[in-house]
Amino acid sequence: MTNENNYKKIKVISVRGLNPRVRAIRFGFVEKQDAKDFTFAPGSFIMVAVPGFGESPLTVTTSPSQLPEFEIAVRTNGNNTMALNRLDVGDTAYVRGPLGNAIDLQAVYGRELILIGGGIGLAPLRSFIHFLSENPQTVSKLTIIHGAKTPQDLIFKDELAKWKKFADVHVVVDIGDEDWDGETGNIVKSLDKITIGKKASVIVCGPPAMYLPIVKSIQKKDVAKEQISLMFERKLHCGIGKCQHCTCGGKYVCLDGPTFKYSEIENNWEAFV
């Protein structure tokens, strides 16, 4: 049995700002052995800790092929995320994991895939996007939708254009500004406009409020419940099903999730509160 409390020391290799509240931080491992041992699959999460400030569940945003280096995108939300966003190149932190389930590759294989990332919700999907760009045969067609409140809140703006090479990319903001010439409006409305095949598979990550409207919109296009995956966020300390904070009806977000098929949770009374 692996020890899920085994913290591995990591070191900042580079940082860059993605928007005023979000930074991308690239880490490498301090110990050679750790670098060898660490693996993950897109969709699972890791716990990153700055001693003194706590620890946070975060997702790797780079493809597993980049290992032993990996990148996370951190939005300052409290103490630990603030501490992470204060780290400089060369500073150290700790990581444990990966934890949780990963994106079900088997289920999406060969299908049309739609990835929907609201705000910081694009971060967990990016790892998979990179994986798909490296392994384009995985899906038959790829559509990426990234939405945010304002253009300021979008992340990985520089890459969105690059992704157009292998995917349909839609970017939409609730409220634009002078420099914004892209789409404005509700992410659900722009989803309505897109044609999606019956056999498609959809993965959604974003603020909880957008989940039900998005599911509704997708279901109108006759996509099966089993093909709609939702990535959940809950308060979470242990990541191993002990602390009880992430329970959601009969499920744990940390053990059974964070990615759930809609069919699994449509009747879960705490999934869409």
Next chain:
Amino acid sequence: MSLSINKKDFGHFLLGIIESWPTYGPMEDEDGAKSRFRFARLRTVKDYALHYGPTIIPPKKYLFPAREDVFRFEKGEILPPTNKDFVVFGVNKRDGEGLFYLDQIYRYPVEDTFYTDRRKHMKLVIVDSLPPSNNVDCDLYLQIVGDKKFAAFPFTDFGESLISGNKDFGHAGEIGEISVRHMPDEVIHHPRLAEIIEDSRESKIWDKLSEICFNCGICSYTCPLCYCYNEGDRIDLRGNVENDVKGGRERTWDSCMLPDFAAISFKDFRPKHRDRIYNWYYHKFVRMPREQGFVGCVDCGRCITYCPARINYRKVLESLIKNDKRK
């Protein structure tokens, strides 16, 4: 060939333990007219209360205390745990069962090594008049036989080492078979309890309870099988000497009854009191049997005795069972 110890030698045996390890056990506090029992450090044999009454906090506090540092950190480094051997002596069988189930919870499906590391260092001696069974996990089990003798059942090398070669112990001779008929409790172990609770989600009973319950969480703190916690880093006041942060990751008791249990900065995922009460029952009697294979209750009665709002979970369960429509 089993060994036993006479009552008159028992004190000497306990003294040997007290002198060798930090030893904790039940003792009686004289508090004016009131008397109460609690687990505390045994410094003399006299401190030990053989037949103890209910303690407010079960011995889980030695594995899962109200507040602990699961690790310490210094100069940006996480330091390894520093648990040392200690003995918990004289736990009765029911409290022993509580510890056994808590062990299962923290071991499976994923092991929490902060807990299990400390558990490895805890040496447990159970003393009870019932015979040992497979829902306790101790180093040594002393069964009270009659009123003069304890039969010894070692279960580990440590337990063995306590008695073998110890002059206080002699051959037990014939211990008459003590038959205990285990009667499964018809409420807690009701065959359909899980389904009944699942079906009761919309029941008015939870709304009614939420008008009585103070959501103080006492039912969780005192429960041998409640194990949820909060974690956060505490920084020692020595400040930031050359940016060196020193302190500990603090694990503290929590309760799913508390108002902010499932809240994060921008959203509360279980804002309604009635839903939090429901979750308490759901976890103990639905989720835990499915996840762990046992109900989250050893029927010790603490949450009934110490609830300041005088809520009795048994009565709640009974009324749910009575109203079971699918009967």
Next chain:
Amino acid sequence: MQESVLNHYICKIEGHGDLKLNYKSGKATLNIDEGERLFEQLVLGRPYDDAPFITARICGVCPTAHVLVAIQAIEDAFGVTVNERIMSLRRALQAGQIIQSHALHLFFLAAPDYLDVVNAIELHHTRPELYKTAVAMKKLGDKLVEVIGGRAIHPVAPAVGGFLSVPGNDVLKEMIGELRAAIPMALATVELFASFEYPNLKRKTEYLATQQDGKLTYLDGNSIVSNSKFRGTIENYGYAFTEEVRSGSNSKYGTRDGHGFMVGALARLSLDQESLHPKALYALRSIWGQKLPSYNSFHNNVAQAIEIVHLIEESIAQLESAIANSKELARVPFTVREGCGVGAIEAPRGTLYHSVKTDKNGIITDYDIVTPTVQSLVNLEEDADEMMKKYGKLPEKELYRQIEMLIRAYDPCITCSVH
């Protein structure tokens, strides 16, 4: 000297006071600027056992004194007599209160003036051993109060009839050990404060304190004694002095026959030194070697240091008696009744009075509080006038400094004075 609202009160005293010197009239005034909290109103209509809890909040430096005196007043009203165990614990608790308060005043408020530091924390660098003594003395008092009272500030365990809970004898024994070990440090404190050079202020005045049968006491006073011919009873404390309200100030001012008088450590010791415990007497006679009364209010500092020694010895004796009597009840039964009662206690800064009236259900219908600082304020101003007379030629800044030192020597508690 006013520059900003953030710095115009006198530093290092409890509460907000503002010193004004009028050169023309030769008069010094201490303006009191503390909000009206109306404690005497807060307790009305509430059951008797709310009074100790609420009145404790008058002062964070001497809450224990307020708690104990409120209890005394109520017990007087109900006609409760407590046993020796409870009395011993209360005396020790009160001793702890005074040690705490004196240590705070001496080291953290007064000493910086004489040791040339802006605050006592700097001593940590300039005189580390002294800083150690300072925190150790403070800790000793805090611990004694915590052990018996349950908390160093705003104690919770004392109650009408005794104590809600008492520490075990092993805890008391440990405390006795700590007290014993602290005596050398307390004597060194006397030595330190005796060594300071105080301005030579001499002005004959009247000292007032409560005593038990003519003897120094802190908790058991049965009469009010003065170095004039005056003798008063505690029940009639209202006749011992008058309390005036001045416009523009929200403290009251106490006078006797139109002049000021002084209460507190210096007053207590000036009225009786013979009853001091041996080590304290040794400290007074041999370490300090000052004859009392000296009529120099600056000497209040040394008197406080000597009281610390005395009260350490006293609390050892009281804790031993509490252990010897530990079979007695921690709280005696009593009946609530209609009545009125008075309590008087020697608080760190002097005599503190509470008086209470209750109805037959024990609901408080009237309450009165007279604090020590109120009693000493006029005397303080008279002393300051004397200082102006004597040192009027000093540069203004220096004169202010000297008079502020005088004020600090009084250890006034403005917080208490406006309650």
Next chain:
Amino acid sequence: MKSSETKITKKMQIAIFDMTDCEGCELEFINLREKLATLADQADFANWRLASDNSNPGPFDVTFVEGTPITEEDIAILKQARSVSRFIVSLGSCADLGGVQSLVGSKGWKKGVPLVYGEKYKTTSKAPKPLSYYINVDYRLPGCPINGNELEAFLGALLVRKHPAEKRFPVCLECKARENVCLLLEGQPCLGPVTKGGCEAACPSRGLRCWGCFGALRGGNQKALKKMLDIKHGKDRTEQVFGAFMTHQDEFKEMYPKEK
């Protein structure tokens, strides 16, 4: 998030001001003892009237304000302090909740002044209110007095520019951790279940019911407790019990809507 600097170079400037109160909470700083000196090595007490001659006009990184603003001077100091401070901390229940002096309510206070000082007495003071009535407060450290360990952890966090977390559990948690016999079950009107923790159950651990000095626990079930106390102790007494420290809090106003 307000803070973004990476490394800490400048010494933190701390100020402590007291309004009208007992000054007991400030004493908890002095009761840090040796640790007070440690703190002073890393932060300057730029303005602390009670314990220091320093009286800088600011600016301050962290300003602790103790006591209830009552006098005009109090209010002026408070507003000035706000304008020169990055963070304001309400230190103690006087500052955070209005203190015991608020228990008679504004009307009761106004009626009380002449009763204590005589009819002729004029005052420019205002009825006691918590700091938050006048200014924005960044962090809260309630308690009458505050808890020393909580203060220590609070300062430890501030020194590394970490946001100190507010307590989110009731007094009962710490009370049970200390294995006290429950006073509510013994018939006393203990406010532990609805009071924010952090005091380590100072009162119940020595036999005194909780008076609620840490303020109402957000989301606590005050109404359920009120119902129980109303029956046992009467409505008036129950109002007195809840009103000791909580008169300015929404939870109290909801239960007792009319202004006192």
